[in-house]
Amino acid sequence: MSTFTANLIFSVLFLVFGAALGLLGNGDKFRRKVSVELNPGLTHPWVLPPGVNLVHVQGLGLNDTLHFLLCNHGAPALLMVHTNSTQSSVQVDWPSFIKSSSPRSLKVEPQSSVLYSSALVFTRVWEYDDVNNTADPQQTAESSFYPPYELQNFIWSDLNKTGDQSNHTLQLCGGENTESFVNGSLCLQFSAFESVGRDQPWPSLHHNANSSQLHVWLKGVTPRGNHSRFALEFQSVGDSGFEGRVDVYSSIDDEYTPSIFKVSQWVSSPVNSTGVWGYNQWKPVAYRKADPVFEDATPCKHSQLVSMTHIPQSRLVQAYFTNDTQTYGLNISFGIEKDPAFYSDTKYISWTVLVGLGDPPADSFSTLIIIIITVGLGTPLVIIIVGGVFVWLRKKRSQSSGYEPIN
Amino acid sequence: MADRREYEGLLDDEEDDDEGVSPHLSPLCDPTHLLHRILVLVFMCFLGFGSYFCYDNPAALQTQVIQDMGLNTASFMQLYAWYSWPNVVLCFLGGFLLDRVFGIRLGTIIFSLFVLLGQIIFAAGALANHFWLMNLGRFVFGIGGESLAVAQNTYAVNWFKGKELNLVFGLQLSMARVGSTVNMNVIGWVYGRIEAMLGSTGHTTLGITLMIAASTCLFSLICALILGFLDRRAEKILKKEQGKTGEVIKLTDVKDFPVSLWLIFIVCVAYYVAIFPFIGLGQVFFIEKFAFTTVQARAINSIVYIISAPASPLLGFVVDRIGRNVLWVMLAVITTLLSHMMLAFTFWNPWIAMCLLGLSYSLLACALWPMVAFVVPEHQLGTAYGFMQSIQNLGLALMSMAAGSILDLKGYLFLEVFFIACLCLALLAVVLLYLYNSYKEGELNLSASERTSRMKPEDAQRLRVPQPSVEDHDHLKPLSPFGLRIRYLSRLGVQMPDHRSSLAYRSVLR
Numbered sequence: 001m002s003t004f005t006a007n008l009i010f011s012v013l014f015l016v017f018g019a020a021l022g023l024l025g026n027g028d029k030f031r032r033k034v035s036v037e038l039n040p041g042l043t044h045p046w047v048l049p050p051g052v053n054l055v056h057v058q059g060l061g062l063n064d065t066l067h068f069l070l071c072n073h074g075a076p077a078l079l080m081v082h083t084n085s086t087q088s089s090v091q092v093d094w095p096s097f098i099k100s101s102s103p104r105s106l107k108v109e110p111q112s113s114v115l116y117s118s119a120l121v122f123t124r125v126w127e128y129d130d131v132n133n134t135a136d137p138q139q140t141a142e143s144s145f146y147p148p149y150e151l152q153n154f155i156w157s158d159l160n161k162t163g164d165q166s167n168h169t170l171q172l173c174g175g176e177n178t179e180s181f182v183n184g185s186l187c188l189q190f191s192a193f194e195s196v197g198r199d200q201p202w203p204s205l206h207h208n209a210n211s212s213q214l215h216v217w218l219k220g221v222t223p224r225g226n227h228s229r230f231a232l233e234f235q236s237v238g239d240s241g242f243e244g245r246v247d248v249y250s251s252i253d254d255e256y257t258p259s260i261f262k263v264s265q266w267v268s269s270p271v272n273s274t275g276v277w278g279y280n281q282w283k284p285v286a287y288r289k290a291d292p293v294f295e296d297a298t299p300c301k302h303s304q305l306v307s308m309t310h311i312p313q314s315r316l317v318q319a320y321f322t323n324d325t326q327t328y329g330l331n332i333s334f335g336i337e338k339d340p341a342f343y344s345d346t347k348y349i350s351w352t353v354l355v356g357l358g359d360p361p362a363d364s365f366s367t368l369i370i371i372i373i374t375v376g377l378g379t380p381l382v383i384i385i386v387g388g389v390f391v392w393l394r395k396k397r398s399q400s401s402g403y404e405p406i407n
Numbered sequence: 408m409a410d411r412r413e414y415e416g417l418l419d420d421e422e423d424d425d426e427g428v429s430p431h432l433s434p435l436c437d438p439t440h441l442l443h444r445i446l447v448l449v450f451m452c453f454l455g456f457g458s459y460f461c462y463d464n465p466a467a468l469q470t471q472v473i474q475d476m477g478l479n480t481a482s483f484m485q486l487y488a489w490y491s492w493p494n495v496v497l498c499f500l501g502g503f504l505l506d507r508v509f510g511i512r513l514g515t516i517i518f519s520l521f522v523l524l525g526q527i528i529f530a531a532g533a534l535a536n537h538f539w540l541m542n543l544g545r546f547v548f549g550i551g552g553e554s555l556a557v558a559q560n561t562y563a564v565n566w567f568k569g570k571e572l573n574l575v576f577g578l579q580l581s582m583a584r585v586g587s588t589v590n591m592n593v594i595g596w597v598y599g600r601i602e603a604m605l606g607s608t609g610h611t612t613l614g615i616t617l618m619i620a621a622s623t624c625l626f627s628l629i630c631a632l633i634l635g636f637l638d639r640r641a642e643k644i645l646k647k648e649q650g651k652t653g654e655v656i657k658l659t660d661v662k663d664f665p666v667s668l669w670l671i672f673i674v675c676v677a678y679y680v681a682i683f684p685f686i687g688l689g690q691v692f693f694i695e696k697f698a699f700t701t702v703q704a705r706a707i708n709s710i711v712y713i714i715s716a717p718a719s720p721l722l723g724f725v726v727d728r729i730g731r732n733v734l735w736v737m738l739a740v741i742t743t744l745l746s747h748m749m750l751a752f753t754f755w756n757p758w759i760a761m762c763l764l765g766l767s768y769s770l771l772a773c774a775l776w777p778m779v780a781f782v783v784p785e786h787q788l789g790t791a792y793g794f795m796q797s798i799q800n801l802g803l804a805l806m807s808m809a810a811g812s813i814l815d816l817k818g819y820l821f822l823e824v825f826f827i828a829c830l831c832l833a834l835l836a837v838v839l840l841y842l843y844n845s846y847k848e849g850e851l852n853l854s855a856s857e858r859t860s861r862m863k864p865e866d867a868q869r870l871r872v873p874q875p876s877v878e879d880h881d882h883l884k885p886l887s888p889f890g891l892r893i894r895y896l897s898r899l900g901v902q903m904p905d906h907r908s909s910l911a912y913r914s915v916l917r
């Protein structure tokens with residue numbers, strides 16, 4: 001009896017595990033073949049200014065291609081172009097791209113294959129003196145703001161390419177030629193992905209083959225006030241006919257980003273439609289240390305989305321988009337009301353955003369959690385069923401023997 | 408023989424009344440008069456107020472402690488772990504120290520001093536910005552805290568033997584809950600006032616707040632001194648003995664514990680580690696996940712205590728009337744599991760989950776703790792309860808630290824899943840207990856009427872007739888199991904019903 005019980009328990013556990021693993025297995029298996037190319041087609045004698053690069057990341061799918069272009073000529077920008085062809089390529093008219101900002105000096109050919117394009121431009125870093133400790137630039141008097149750092153004027157050091165077969169990572173750092181940036185810099189780390197996964201460091205956003213990640217940090221910059229806080233200004237440029245909005249979702253899953261239960265999504269969808277074509281997704285958290293622990297997390301908030309009249313001063317965006325564009329701007333600010341820590345305490349703040357195509361990826365429970373819950377709930381259930389039957393049988397047997405005829 | 412002492416207590420009172428020792432005393436000063444005993448009761452209730460108030464200071468000031476001392480959650484939870492460590496041992500020793508070493512009066516004063524000293528060290532640690540000193544403070548505080556509860560109950564038995572005893576236990580228990588609740592809702596406000604006065608937050612602000620909290624411990628110490636004085640005065644006037652806990656601890660009994668008792672231990676540890684560390688970390692959880700304000704978060708975090716004050720006696724009565732303790736425990740574990748799952752996997756209004764948690768916590772205490780008396784013989788009861796509390800404290804100490812680390816590394820969802828896993832273990836143990844009990848046809852899950860019918864008639868007869876005392880040194884003998892159990896139950900948030908139930912006698916019969 002006991003071996004039978006044990007067998008039954010094991011087989012049920014096996015089934016439960018199998019089901020749990022099966023449930024996990026049907027996740028997003030979609031892969032892209034990612035290749036990275038620096039300054040495609042650039043030949044002597046044409047040279048880009050020092051520290052300036054045009055990076056082309058091509059993600060080849062089964063019947064489409066996702067192009068990411070990152071360029072720090074002017075304000076750093078990340079352009080995403082989706083085509084329905086596996087043969088599409090990026091064509092740069094280098095002389096006009098370097099010299100002037102003439103439209104169409106950068107094209108994705110064939111142009112008819114382009115389904116969707118949008119760009120995220122990192123335009124300014126705001127600094128303000130948060131005397132009242134509200135950590136909200138929108139409630140801060142204009143006089144408390146210092147002149148912003150314009151990223152189009154930054155001087156960039158050489159591009160740093162790291163990563164392996166499945167993880168393509170590029171890093172560029174720069175700063176203004178002022179005292180503030182003597183020991184400090186603003187850095188951007190760009191990652192492209194071949195398949196689903198998460199980066200190890202927090203906020204460990206859930207990425208897939210249709211997304212890329214931008215990790216921004218401000219390190220060692222000398223603050224101009226005792227209560228300095230920073231905010232980042234971003235602009236997104238897309239084809240007219242699309243409109244942007246920012247949605248904030250609640251998520252019960254904070255396993256990968258402890259204590260953060262919200263996800264913000266800046267999505268772009270066609271006018272009069274709810275379908276999402278492209279997104280910038282982030283969790284409202286920033287970290288005060290490069291290697292953060294739980295206490296180094298600080299909330300961040302975003303301003304309202306503002307429609308802009310001009311496209312930003314980024315050579316890449318100016319070269320790709322024609323006049324028919326729609327531009328939105330948004331600020332990301334760090335800290336929370338009455339936050340005792342200011343930038344000067346750690347001289348570090350970092351923030352991460354996912355830029356991608358289609359619907360933003362959603363969080364799901366980790367394998368470990370599913371296993372714990374199934375085993376935890378399954379075991380008592382199995383034992384009560386098996387044991388209940390066992391006890392019932394025993395009782396029945398003893399009862400039936402009790403009623404046997406005496407003779 | 409179980410009730411003999413209590414019976415004699417009543418007889419003593421009657422004799423005293425007959426003698427009319429002190430006709431010249433006013434009722435308030437007359438130890439035999441009800442009015443005087445009510446006065447004593449007031450001091451008795453406030454005796455524990457300080458320690459209950461200060462126990463949950465860290466939980467009520469979680470964000471402030473973490474910020475001002477520059478801690479992470481794991482080290483913050485050490486404040487709770489350090490409270491539990493001394494009690495792993497003291498659960499066995501507390502009763503012995505009171506009976507044989509200090510005596511109830513001196514013992515109470517000493518333990519109150521420990522509580523006060525512990526809280527002062529704790530506050531000094533904050534003032535001096537030394538976290539290790541704060542931990543030391545919690546350790547000293549822990550030495551005093553749990554033993555003080557033992558002393559409090561011993562006083563109650565000594566002064567209120569007879570029919571007022573349950574009411575007195577109930578009042579003491581409610582005072583404990585009042586202390587916790589007042590702390591949860593007030594100490595944050597105090598911190599805010601100090602902050603406004605000093606103009607900034609910081610370890611000094613925290614230290615001053617905790618020093619102010621220490622005044623409740625000083626108040627309790629004064630109560631202990633007055634109680635000691637009144638008790639000695641009563642002893643002189645009435646020529647009665649000092650109260651005894653009557654606890655007998657024999658560690659060698661552990662090897663004779665039956666399987667059911669071990670299963671009860673598992674339920675106890677696995678259940679309570681999913682409650683107390685959760686409350687310790689709860690405040691920030693409600694702020695971060697459910698966007699509560701600090702005031703709301705404090706209120707919801709104290710709701711478990713608030714509910715348990717009225718629910719414990721009510722549920723205790725119901726459980727006692729119906730019997731079937733194992734099923735009640737199972738129900739309590741399942742509802743707790745449900746409420747933790749609500750908190751983990753939904754954004755439903757957490758008030759629902761927390762009220763459910765409060766109810767099931769009270770139900771579990773009412774149904775679980777009395778079960779020990781069914782499975783161990785009377786002479787092992789002290790050891791069994793001591794052991795149960797000891798491993799409960801061990802579990803709490805370890806799990807407090809584990810919970811802090813899990814939160815730091817994996818976040819609240821995983822922490823909740825961890826608590827759910829603990830509850831699943833408790834559920835597993837209850838299920839096994841149920842099956843084992845059915846298999847052995849034990850009496851854990853009998854209904855109350857079945858229990859009564861199982862009592863042998865001669866036993867029932869014996870219970871009604873008090874047996875004459877054989878020994879002269881009556882006070883050295885253990886307290887009746889009923890009284891003994893009542894002491895443990897009241898320490899843990901259970902109130903025994905007023906009537907003498909078959910349940911209470913059951914242990915006597917074995």
